[in-house]
Amino acid sequence: MKKINIKEIDTKRIFCTLLPPVMAFTVNCMVYWGAPLFTVGRTAYNLSGNLDDLVPFLPPFIVVYLGCYIFWVINYLLISLREEEIKYRFFTADLDARIICLLFFAFYPTTNVRPELVGNGIFVQGMRFLYQIDTPVNLFPSIHCMASWFCCIGIRRDKKIPVWYKIVSVMIAVLVFVSTLVTKQHVIVDVIGGVVVAELTWFVSCRTNGWKIYRNLVHKAGGENGK
Secondary structure (H helix, E strand, C coil), X not given: CCXXXXXXXXXXXXXXXXXXXXXXXXXXXXXXXXXXXXXXXXXXXXXXXXXXXXXXXXXXXXXXXXXXXXXXXXXXXXXXXXXXXXXXXXXXXXXXXXXXXXXXXHHCCEECCCCCCCCCCHHHHHHHHHHHHCCCCCCCCCHHHHHHHHHHHCCCCCCCCCHHHHHHHHHHHHXXXXXXXXXXXXXXXXXXXXXXXXXXXXXHHCCCCHHHHHHHHHHHHCCCCCC
16 A cells, blocks of 8 residues: 655645645736737727826825735635635636736726826835836736735635624725725726626636636646546
């Protein structure tokens, strides 16, 4: 009888737990930084409307805009610990959502007009840095809003997660929505688009079997046989 190496099993389990969120981050980077390669020299569309003109510019919200990465890491790791089917349905939906974003970014490029930055306060300096490293492209749908809403989708039916944390997650997601608007990184339709894409891909993933392909790929990468 073949001896079972407990350490090997634990290593494989950890690998299969961490690989989906790592893959999500990798695909996100490929989409965000790769899409502009397809839009060089093309016309970008400004989707801002009258309501967007009423949204104030609030530099302190850069703390929320950048701090949400911590929120994403925590919740995506929590979701990667869920039961296998739910976990892989979630990360399949996340992958599909990134592909949809890539298609929009590549074939319907968008942009917006950013405000002039006046002053040298810490938040204004932070905004100045953000504007320098993050050009106004890849706006619709908003990945910031989409990923934040995915953080809520992935845990909302998890009985192991306390209700208070689910409520906090929704509150953080809403704050992220607001931060994308008041930092003038996005417009209202970008926010709506991000939430719709997240809900749509989750709806489809819960009613199809694409998650099994994703699961098998992860298991094979971890040295296991998919079922």
